[in-house]
Amino acid sequence: xxxxxxxxxxxxxxxxxxxxxxxxxxxxxxxxxxxxxxxxxxxxxxxxxxxxxxxxxxxxxxxxxxxxxxxxxxxxxxxxxxxxxxxxxxxxxxxxxxxxxxxxxxxxxxxxxxxxxxxxxxxxxxxxxxxxxxxxxxxxxxxxxxxxxxxxxxxxxxxxxxxxxxxxxxxxxxxxxxxxxxxxxxxxxxxxxxxxxxxxxxxxxxxxxxxxxxxxxxxxxxxxxxxxxxxxxxxxxxxxxxxxxxxxxxxxxxxxxxxxxxxxxxxxxxxxxxxxxxxxxxxxxxxxxxxxxxxxxxxxxxxxxxxxxxxxxxxxxxxxxxxxxxxxxxxxxxxxxxxxxxxxxxxxxxxxxxxxxxxxxxxxxxxxxxxxxxxxxxxxxxxxxxxxxxxxxxxxxxxxxxxxxxxxxxxxxxxxxxxxxxxxxxxxxxxxxxxxxxxxxxxxxxxxxxxxxxxxxxxxxxxxxxxxxxxxxxxxxx
Amino acid sequence: xxxxxxxxxxxxxxxxxxxxxxxxxxxxxxxxxxxxxxxxxxxxxxxxxxxxxxxxxxxxxxxxxxxxxxxxxxxxxxxxxxxxxxxxxxxxxxxxxxxxxxxxxxxxxxxxxxxxxxxxxxxxxxxxxxxxxxxxxxxxxxxxxxxxxxxxxxxxxxxxxxxxxxxxxxxxxxxxxxxxxxxxxxxxxxxxxxxxxxxxxxxxxxxxxxxxxxxxxxxxxxxxxxxxxxxxxxxxxxxxxxxxxxxxxxxxxxxxxxxxxxxxxxxxxxxxxxxxxxxxxxxxxxxxxxxxxxxxxxxxxxxxxxxxxxxxxxxxxxxxxxxxxxxxxxxxxxxxxxxxxxxxxxxxxxxxxxxxxxxxxxxxxxxxxxxxxxxxxxxxxxxxxxxxxxxxxxxxxxxxxxxxxxxxxxxxxxxxxxxxxxxxxxxxxxxxxxxxxxxxxxxxxxxxxxxxxxxxxxxxxxxxxxxxxxxx
Ligand SMILES: Nc1nc2c(ncn2[C@@H]2O[C@H](COP(=O)(O)OP(=O)(O)O)[C@@H](O)[C@H]2O)c(=O)[nH]1
Ligand SMILES: [Mg+2]
Numbered sequence: 017x018x019x020x021x022x023x024x025x026x027x028x029x030x031x032x033x034x035x036x037x038x039x040x041x042x043x044x045x046x047x048x049x050x051x052x053x054x055x056x057x058x059x060x061x062x063x064x065x066x067x068x069x070x071x072x073x074x075x076x077x078x079x080x081x082x083x084x085x086x087x088x089x090x091x092x093x094x095x096x097x098x099x100x101x102x103x104x105x106x107x108x109x110x111x112x113x114x115x116x117x118x119x120x121x122x123x124x125x126x127x128x129x130x131x132x133x134x135x136x137x138x139x140x141x142x143x144x145x146x147x148x149x150x151x152x153x154x155x156x157x158x159x160x161x162x163x164x165x166x167x168x169x170x171x172x173x174x175x176x177x178x179x180x181x182x183x184x185x186x187x188x189x190x191x192x193x194x195x196x197x198x199x200x201x202x203x204x205x206x207x208x209x210x211x212x213x214x215x216x217x218x219x220x221x222x223x224x225x226x227x228x229x230x231x232x233x234x235x236x237x238x239x240x241x242x243x244x245x246x247x248x249x250x251x252x253x254x255x256x257x258x259x260x261x262x263x264x265x266x267x268x269x270x271x272x273x274x275x276x277x278x279x280x281x282x283x284x285x286x287x288x289x290x291x292x293x294x295x296x297x298x299x300x301x302x303x304x305x306x307x308x309x310x311x312x313x314x315x316x317x318x319x320x321x322x323x324x325x326x327x328x329x330x331x332x333x334x335x336x337x338x339x340x341x342x343x344x345x346x347x348x349x350x351x352x353x354x355x356x357x358x359x360x361x362x363x364x365x366x367x368x369x370x371x372x373x374x375x376x377x378x379x380x381x382x383x384x385x386x387x388x389x390x391x392x393x394x395x396x397x398x399x400x401x402x403x404x405x406x407x408x409x410x411x412x413x414x415x416x417x418x419x420x421x422x423x424x425x426x427x428x429x430x431x432x433x434x435x436x437x438x439x440x441x442x443x444x445x446x447x448x449x450x451x452x453x454x455x456x457x458x459x460x461x462x463x464x465x466x467x468x469x470x471x472x473x474x475x476x477x478x479x480x481x482x483x484x485x486x487x488x489x490x491x492x493x494x
Numbered sequence: 495x496x497x498x499x500x501x502x503x504x505x506x507x508x509x510x511x512x513x514x515x516x517x518x519x520x521x522x523x524x525x526x527x528x529x530x531x532x533x534x535x536x537x538x539x540x541x542x543x544x545x546x547x548x549x550x551x552x553x554x555x556x557x558x559x560x561x562x563x564x565x566x567x568x569x570x571x572x573x574x575x576x577x578x579x580x581x582x583x584x585x586x587x588x589x590x591x592x593x594x595x596x597x598x599x600x601x602x603x604x605x606x607x608x609x610x611x612x613x614x615x616x617x618x619x620x621x622x623x624x625x626x627x628x629x630x631x632x633x634x635x636x637x638x639x640x641x642x643x644x645x646x647x648x649x650x651x652x653x654x655x656x657x658x659x660x661x662x663x664x665x666x667x668x669x670x671x672x673x674x675x676x677x678x679x680x681x682x683x684x685x686x687x688x689x690x691x692x693x694x695x696x697x698x699x700x701x702x703x704x705x706x707x708x709x710x711x712x713x714x715x716x717x718x719x720x721x722x723x724x725x726x727x728x729x730x731x732x733x734x735x736x737x738x739x740x741x742x743x744x745x746x747x748x749x750x751x752x753x754x755x756x757x758x759x760x761x762x763x764x765x766x767x768x769x770x771x772x773x774x775x776x777x778x779x780x781x782x783x784x785x786x787x788x789x790x791x792x793x794x795x796x797x798x799x800x801x802x803x804x805x806x807x808x809x810x811x812x813x814x815x816x817x818x819x820x821x822x823x824x825x826x827x828x829x830x831x832x833x834x835x836x837x838x839x840x841x842x843x844x845x846x847x848x849x850x851x852x853x854x855x856x857x858x859x860x861x862x863x864x865x866x867x868x869x870x871x872x873x874x875x876x877x878x879x880x881x882x883x884x885x886x887x888x889x890x891x892x893x894x895x896x897x898x899x900x901x902x903x904x905x906x907x908x909x910x911x912x913x914x915x916x917x918x919x920x921x922x923x924x925x926x927x928x929x930x931x932x933x934x935x936x937x938x939x940x941x942x943x944x945x946x947x948x949x950x951x952x953x954x955x956x957x958x959x960x961x962x963x964x965x966x
Binding site: 027028029030050051052053077079080081082083085086087090091094095107108110111112113115116117118120139141142143144145146147150173 | 516517520521522523524525526552553644786834836839860861862864865887888889890891892893896919926929933
């Protein structure tokens with residue numbers, strides 16, 4: 017297997033672990049904190065693709081460059097090793113101080129000597145001081161290609177040009193400015209491109225990797241669209257049957273419906289988090305502060321809809337529920353329009369069968385509860401926004417962020433809602449046990465309709481088309 | 495040389511041997527600080543030892559040495575206990591309580607002849623000088639091979655090398671062997687004595703092989719020395735007057751004179767031999783690991799004339815212009831060390847200090863050479879007030895911490911050492927001052943005076959004035 021080993025090295029607390037988090041798209045890798053010497057061991061992350069592996073080594077920080085450089089000079093003098101850097105470093109690794117005063121530095125050097133190249137992370141807010149220059153001198157002794165990463169490059173205090181000069185002084189002319197918390201889109205590609213220059217024998221592998229990374233990103237975007245499309249179809253198609261005439265009981269059932277949709281949305285959000293490598297139950301969700309700001313608003317809160325500029329219809333049972341359309345026995349409104357549209361779009365005989373069943377139900381005095389278009393729009397808007405955010409957010413970013421939702425072009429999705437509405441069996445929501453837990457009485461009535469038409473090819477077709485539309489919208493609105 | 499003195503003398507050689515062995519095999523330690531400590535040594539031997547003691551302390555080898563010493567003591571005591579118990583057992587087996595009489599010849603053979611033979615063998619081995627490994631030496635190495643902690647192993651290996659190189663093995667092992675035999679024989683003698691006191695024994699002389707003449711000859715020979723003390727020889731003729739009491743006393747005296755006394759002499763001899771060897775332990779400057787230290791030792795003598803005082807005079811006198819009479823000439827001027835500051839910030843600070851009424855000696859401490867220089871200045875007047883101005887915009891790290899620690903070790907007493915955490919760009923920057931405070935209080939054992947300051951709007955003078963006010 018073709019493999020490349022890369023070590024991330026640098027002073028303590030300059031963002032080495034953060035950089036790796038961003039490059040690996042893994043917000044849980046290692047430990048990141050403001051405190052010095054947070055990372056004490058060398059840890060490795062392997063990224064495999066076809067028959068090649070990239071191994072990233074996160075090392076502890078160099079903390080005493082001045083002392084170590086003096087000690088190395090002392091060693092060199094004693095052992096007559098003025099001009100053999102790697103050998104001198106080997107001598108150092110065998111020396112008693114490699115387990116004592118400079119044990120942490122020894123770990124870094126040992127790892128760098130075993131790697132193909134090193135990424136030297138610099139906090140460009142720091143002035144160029146003797147201790148950093150000593151560090152650079154030590155790392156240069158390893159005779160490994162070093163790619164300086166100018167971190168914190170977007171900070172107002174960044175002294176990037178001073179650092180570039182200092183690097184040029186030790187003949188390091190290739191560098192990448194990369195802010196691991198707010199990275200630019202091509203930053204990552206730049207790192208691979210520069211590595212390819214530094215490691216000519218690995219050029220083919222590295223540029224293949226670069227392409228692969230781009231491809232993976234596109235794949236992730238498609239996968240995200242699929243997740244959202246499934247959610248929308250499930251919610252659009254969801255219909256609860258009810259026979260009750262009592263207003264309170266009806267309200268209760270509207271609440272049930274809302275709860276089901278909330279759960280389904282949560283499920284989709286979790287999947288999106290997972291897809292983008294942000295773990296659901298760790299700090300990341302808190303960091304994103306989904307529970308604060310606008311996101312916090314409940315899907316069915318009128319304020320929520322209004323704040324996104326979505327018009328709500330006034331059809332609400334007893335004024336309590338927003339977003340649950342109550343389809344009374346009025347052929348030609350929701351039922352009629354949706355079904356007819358669905359039938360025309362799909363043209364399959366199932367739609368007619370389903371239509372017939374529902375007409376029968378209506379005639380028997382059933383009523384149906386469904387999710388309103390405004391809510392569906394909000395779902396689309398929210399998920400699209402989250403995806404866009406996850407796609408560009410650095411995995412090193414630990415600060416909370418607020419999401420603003422752009423609801424333009426949402427009207428384009430209405431035909432999809434209408435199509436799905438015609439097929440209550442397409443909704444996978446209430447068929448699960450979770451529904452049972454919810455409200456048994458509704459479960460029994462609904463189970464008649466839950467004839468598991470989830471794998472209907474027409475449904476799949478709709479999901480695919482919707483996903484395409486979602487991807488397109490995200491790209492266009494960028 | 496007294497016992498304690500000899501012990502500490504041995505310890506410092508042991509410590510040096512431990513450090514030497516590691517340096518000769520694995521490479522040198524980072525010894526700048528140890529050498530600074532050893533600088534006062536008058537000769538090379540003391541220099542090596544002080545440096546080694548300092549390094550040993552830094553790397554916990556002193557604890558390793560204590561551990562190994564304790565281990566050896568415990569093993570030695572166990573050996574002596576075992577010897578004592580064997581002595582008691584031997585004496586009991588010679589004096590069976592029920593079955594008839596004590597065989598005098600058996601007692602003589604077991605207690606006197608065997609012991610004598612071993613002494614002779616030991617003497618021959620020493621004279622011939624072959625290095626046949628004794629069971630004790632083997633036991634010592636077995637014991638050391640059981641050590642796991644690298645610090646303990648290093649301490650033990652140092653000891654083993656020291657006793658080999660300085661030829662301490664023979665007197666050492668001799669002392670231990672003789673003390674074991676001595677314990678065994680004394681225990682046997684005491685047991686015999688007690689048994690003869692509390693029980694009534696009969697003695698029998700004949701043996702299967704030896705005739706009465708042989709036995710008489712043996713007794714006559716053995717009796718030569720007791721006769722000087724006026725003891726009468728036991729009567730062994732059959733049918734003669736048979737006095738068990740007399741025989742018992744005679745037997746006890748013989749054991750004392752022919753077994754215990756020679757062992758005491760041997761033991762004392764070995765002990766003196768060992769003490770003499772320890773007293774003449776030397777540091778061999780040609781050994782690898784020591785020879786490399788000669789340049790440092792010689793350099794140390796050059797370094798006594800450090801350029802720092804001259805510069806200090808200059809500094810002080812140039813500042814006396816503004817403040818003629820308050821400051822004494824040199825080593826009382828307060829020191830201000832700027833740790834990890836860019837040159838232009840440092841220039842700003844210096845400029846601001848020049849506008850203060852008090853004269854101070856400023857030093858920028860960034861590189862290794864600057865650190866050394868700063869420490870050297872401090873050795874010249876360790877009791878001057880010292881202010882370390884830390885660049886608190888940077889992340890705290892071990893390197894800076896080490897420098898501050900070496901200042902405290904270098905004699906900057908905590909009363910004189912003040913730390914100022916200064917953030918020169920509070921408008922833009924992340925606040926790491928609190929991290930620094932925490933880090934320092936956590937890692938510097940002596941209580942420190944820590945204050946934090948900010949340079950607001952590039953007003954360096956205001957900050958320095960504030961610094962100065964807090965400090966004095
Ligand atoms: N704004 C910003 N903060 C960063 C950047 N890189 C790291 N950090 C922060 O710097 C601190 C130290 O990061 P960490 O990855 O633990 O550093 P390490 O000790 O070098 O591994 C953390 O609080 C990070 O959030 C960056 O590029 N921009
Ligand atoms: Mg780290």
